Amino acid sequence: MSTQTFTVTGMTCGHCVKSVTEELSEIPGVTDVQVTLDSGLVSVTSEQELSRDAATAAVSEAGYDISAWN
Known part of the structure; x- marks a missing residue:
C-alpha cells in the first residue's frame, strides 16, 4: 500500500469534497x-x-487544482 498527500485549492463545501473524493476513488487501485x-x-x-x-x-x-504535493 502507498499513501500520497497533496493540497487541492478551490474547495468551499461538502459537495466539493464529495466531487474530489468520487473522482479520485475511480482511479484503479x-x-x-x-x-x-x-x-x-x-x-x-x-x-x-x-x-x-x-x-x-x-x-x-x-x-479543482492540486496546488502542492506533500
Whole structure:
C-alpha cells in the first residue's frame, strides 16, 4: 500500500469534497480517499504509488487544482 498527500485549492463545501473524493476513488487501485475541507489536504491510499498525472486529471475533472504535493 502507498499513501500520497497533496493540497487541492478551490474547495468551499461538502459537495466539493464529495466531487474530489468520487473522482479520485475511480482511479484503479485506489482503496481510500480522505479530504479535509478546511486545509484542502487530500490523502489517497492505493495498492501502488499513485500517478501524479492520474491524480491531477481526477482533481481537474472534479473542477479543482492540486496546488502542492506533500
